Amino acid sequence: MIKNFLITTLLFVCGFTLQAQIFSSDAGIITFYSKAPLEDIEATSKQARCIYNTETGEVVVKLKMKSFHFSNSLMEEHFNENYIESEKYPTAVYKGFVKDSIDSKPTEDGKYSMLGKGELEIRGIKKNSFSRVDVIRTGEIIEVKAEMAVKLADYDISIPGSVLMNISETIKVTFEATLKPYQKK
Amino acid sequence: MRRLFIIAVSALFVLTSLHAQDLENLLDEAVPTKEDAEFAGPAFKASRIVSQHSIKNPGKNELVFLISHRFGKVNTGIYEYFGLDQSTIRLGLEYGITDRIAVGYGRSSNNKVYDGVVKAAILKQQKGVKNIPVSVSLLAGFSVKTLKWADNNLPYTFTHRLTYVVQLMAASRISDRLSLQLNPGLLHRNLVASGSEKNDVAYIGAGGRFKLTNRLSINADYVYVIPNQLAAVNTNPLSVGIDMETGGHVFQLHFSNALGMNERAYIGETTGSWTAGDIHFGFNIIRTFNFNK
Numbered sequence: 001m002i003k004n005f006l007i008t009t010l011l012f013v014c015g016f017t018l019q020a021q022i023f024s025s026d027a028g029i030i031t032f033y034s035k036a037p038l039e040d041i042e043a044t045s046k047q048a049r050c051i052y053n054t055e056t057g058e059v060v061v062k063l064k065m066k067s068f069h070f071s072n073s074l075m076e077e078h079f080n081e082n083y084i085e086s087e088k089y090p091t092a093v094y095k096g097f098v099k100d101s102i103d104s105k106p107t108e109d110g111k112y113s114m115l116g117k118g119e120l121e122i123r124g125i126k127k128n129s130f131s132r133v134d135v136i137r138t139g140e141i142i143e144v145k146a147e148m149a150v151k152l153a154d155y156d157i158s159i160p161g162s163v164l165m166n167i168s169e170t171i172k173v174t175f176e177a178t179l180k181p182y183q184k185k
Numbered sequence: 186m187r188r189l190f191i192i193a194v195s196a197l198f199v200l201t202s203l204h205a206q207d208l209e210n211l212l213d214e215a216v217p218t219k220e221d222a223e224f225a226g227p228a229f230k231a232s233r234i235v236s237q238h239s240i241k242n243p244g245k246n247e248l249v250f251l252i253s254h255r256f257g258k259v260n261t262g263i264y265e266y267f268g269l270d271q272s273t274i275r276l277g278l279e280y281g282i283t284d285r286i287a288v289g290y291g292r293s294s295n296n297k298v299y300d301g302v303v304k305a306a307i308l309k310q311q312k313g314v315k316n317i318p319v320s321v322s323l324l325a326g327f328s329v330k331t332l333k334w335a336d337n338n339l340p341y342t343f344t345h346r347l348t349y350v351v352q353l354m355a356a357s358r359i360s361d362r363l364s365l366q367l368n369p370g371l372l373h374r375n376l377v378a379s380g381s382e383k384n385d386v387a388y389i390g391a392g393g394r395f396k397l398t399n400r401l402s403i404n405a406d407y408v409y410v411i412p413n414q415l416a417a418v419n420t421n422p423l424s425v426g427i428d429m430e431t432g433g434h435v436f437q438l439h440f441s442n443a444l445g446m447n448e449r450a451y452i453g454e455t456t457g458s459w460t461a462g463d464i465h466f467g468f469n470i471i472r473t474f475n476f477n478k
Binding site: 004022024025026027047049050051053058060062064066067071072073074075077078080081082085086087088095160162163182183184185 | 190208209211212213214215216217218219221223224226227244245247284361399400430431432433473475477
């Protein structure tokens with residue numbers, strides 16, 4: 001009887017402590033860079049929402065495409081109207097797993113160099129995506145820095161002939177966020 | 186009993202642990218997008234619908250160069266090359282001082298009119314923190330006709346050359362493809378041609394655009410001038426055309442019964458009639474230069 005009770009309690013408690021492994025942020029910074037012969041373009045969003053389970057390595061990141069800001073407002077307009085079609089496809093989603101070769105989990109303080117493998121969805125198109133991810137844990141704060149390459153053609157983004165020398169076919173995307181323990185509402 | 190117990194405990198374990206699918210749900214539940222205004226995309230691609238001003242301002246530190254052509258009437262036939270032989274031009278510049286305030290300047294060859302305008306964006310269509318379904322702007326301008334007086338013996342003064350306009354513009358990007366705009370306004374002419382005309386002319390302009398592709402749209406605008414203000418020969422201007430956007434340029438090709446390309450002209454001086462073939466072909470090239478770092 002008592003043994004059963006203890007096992008039940010233990011399993012019950014396990015379920016709840018898993019929550020201490022979920023971290024999130026609503027202010028992730030995503031920047032993309034395009035380097036082309038005639039022009040360098042970059043834009044930043046500071047509104048990426050992300051969630052990370054340090055136990056399983058699972059990551060979900062969501063971003064509103066309209067939250068990217070350019071120093072050139074006409075370029076921002078063309079980005080939303082012509083390239084991304086943000087009215088039709090307002091959100092980009094990344095779902096993946098962050099792991100290293102020995103399957104370390106960032107449950108203790110330290111720096112972990114990992115690889116991200118997952119699926120990135122832009123304009124309703126999902127493609128496999130690989131990224132380099134650095135995870136630095138200090139107590140209950142987790143800093144994540146990641147980098148990936150996005151090929152525009154993969155997401156049906158075509159570059160008109162007149163700007164072939166202004167827009168790179170492959171864009172570098174960086175992600176930076178400081179995650180804190182997830183709080184249920 | 187024991188089996189039931191194991192099933193019950195496993196079920197409890199499953200319910201309290203957090204699964205792959207749940208992670209996205211957790212994100213959506215408790216990590217909402219930061220409270221921010223999400224502005225609607227621009228209702229129009231350029232600062233003109235066809236003849237009338239659109240709600241669009243140049244961005245901060247953006248300079249817009251407008252080259253507008255309007256030709257003669259199509260019904261002048263092949264000898265006048267359907268009006269193309271008689272071309273009039275307006276050269277204009279518009280500049281965004283801030284994101285919401287722009288100034289404009291232009292000169293039309295027809296009657297040698299200089300015009301100046303200020304466009305101020307008061308409300309911007311948005312959702313998110315606030316839900317505002319329309320963008321509202323205010324336009325105020327004046328123009329000077331520098332054409333020499335026909336009869337120099339009459340006691341003309343400089344102020345006789347001036348007109349003023351004030352216009353409220355309300356536009357909504359109703360869907361991704363469709364935008365509509367209303368422009369109620371008042372045109373004031375210091376000097377009118379005859380006693381039957383009023384100096385103050387109240388009007389309601391309306392216009393819209395429908396996107397065919399991301400870069401191509403059909404635009405149209407019309408001004409309803411309140412009756413009994415202008416001369417009997419004056420008609421309301423209706424303009425229809427297409428917009429093509431390519432990188433930093435917007436090309437507009439259109440037809441209109443109005444020859445004028447500034448407010449004093451197309452609102453107060455239009456005499457053409459579509460049904461009589463008094464149709465002017467025109468095209469605008471609008472180029473944006475950006476001076477932000």
